[in-house]
Amino acid sequence: EAGVAQSPRYKIIEKRQSVAFWCNPISGHATLYWYQQILGQGPKLLIQFQNNGVVDDSQLPKDRFSAERLKGVDSTLKIQPAKLEDSAVYLCASRARQGADIQYFGAGTRLSVL
Amino acid sequence: GDSVTQMEGPVTLSEEAFLTINCTYTATGYPSLFWYVQYPGEGLQLLLKATKADDKGSNKGFEATYRKETTSFHLEKGSVQVSDSAVYFCALSDRGGYSTLTFGKGTMLLVSP
Numbered sequence: 001e002a003g004v005a006q007s008p009r010y011k012i013i014e015k016r017q018s019v020a021f022w023c024n025p026i027s028g029h030a031t032l033y034w035y036q037q038i039l040g041q042g043p044k045l046l047i048q049f050q051n052n053g054v055v056d057d058s059q060l061p062k063d064r065f066s067a068e069r070l071k072g073v074d075s076t077l078k079i080q081p082a083k084l085e086d087s088a089v090y091l092c093a094s095r096a097r098q099g100a101d102i103q104y105f106g107a108g109t110r111l112s113v114l
Numbered sequence: 115g116d117s118v119t120q121m122e123g124p125v126t127l128s129e130e131a132f133l134t135i136n137c138t139y140t141a142t143g144y145p146s147l148f149w150y151v152q153y154p155g156e157g158l159q160l161l162l163k164a165t166k167a168d169d170k171g172s173n174k175g176f177e178a179t180y181r182k183e184t185t186s187f188h189l190e191k192g193s194v195q196v197s198d199s200a201v202y203f204c205a206l207s208d209r210g211g212y213s214t215l216t217f218g219k220g221t222m223l224l225v226s227p
Contacts, residue, residue: 004157033214042118042203042217043158056214091157101146101165101207103215105157 002026004106006092012112018080021109025073025094032069033103034077035091043091049075079111087113116141120204120218127194127225135189135221137178137204145206147171147180147187148215152201161189161202199225 005024013019025032030051035043046065048056051072060067064083069075079086089110093103121136139145146165150158162171167182176191187204204218 040219042205042219043215044217045214048214093158095213101163101213102160105150105159107155107157 004092004094004104006090006106006109008109009107010110010112012114013082014114015084016081018078019082019111020076020078021090021092021111023075023077023092023106025075025092026096026104029094029096029104030072031095031097032075033093033095034067034075035093037089037091037108039088046077082111082113084113087111116145116206116208116216118204118206118216118218120202120221123201123220123222125221125223127223129196129225129227130193131225133189133191133194133198133223135202135204135223137187137189137218139185139187139204139206141185141206141208143208145208146213147178148205148207149176149178149187149189150203150205150217152203152220154200158203194223194225196225196227199223 032049034046037043047060047067049069052069067077089108091108092106095103117140119138148163149161151161152158162173164171164180170179178189201220201222203220205215207213
């Protein structure tokens with residue numbers, strides 16, 4: 001079974017530029033998460049989708065971050081414009097179904113904002 | 115809100131030494147508890163979990179027991195190997211339908227030959 005796929009693995013941009021990350025969850029997984037992991041800290045939830053609907057985006061900085069999950073499969077996370085403090089690893093995770101408690105993580109995208 | 119506190123690292127051990135990484139939590143409900151491991155350049159992998167008080171999760175020689183009375187979930191291994199070098203994250207999940215994970219800051223383990 002293929003795992004959670006993310007791309008790109010690394011991205012370097014200058015502040016005020018825009019950037020997008022892509023995630024393909026495990027086939028059939030209804031729930032998809034985006035986390036931000038700043039160096040030296042644990043992952044922090046940004047947004048959670050159930051199929052193609054948002055169920056929690058309370059910690060997403062909506063003035064600059066956006067995310068979508070068209071057709072309830074792939075997802076894209078965008079930052080526009082980026083700030084220096086957005087430098088982090090962005091992790092995507094998926095979960096099979098409501099009630100299942102295990103999340104499966106991708107390898108992440110490491111973003112450096114200069 | 116929910117929170118997880120882990121001992122700070124790095125934890126530096128020699129091969130075959132005993133490992134303990136402390137984890138305590140604060141939760142309003144009755145959470146499930148997890149240990150995730152992150153090897154260099156990789157994503158997080160579930161190491162073990164426990165869903166109710168006194169449950170013991172175990173995997174690859176690692177163990178942790180859900181202690182409700184002390185709100186703890188300490189990770190232990192009797193004899194570490196160099197290949198265990200990684201960052202270990204303690205996490206909890208609320209039991210709602212859209213269970214979200216709250217992570218600790220992580221503890222880096224370095225094992226030398």
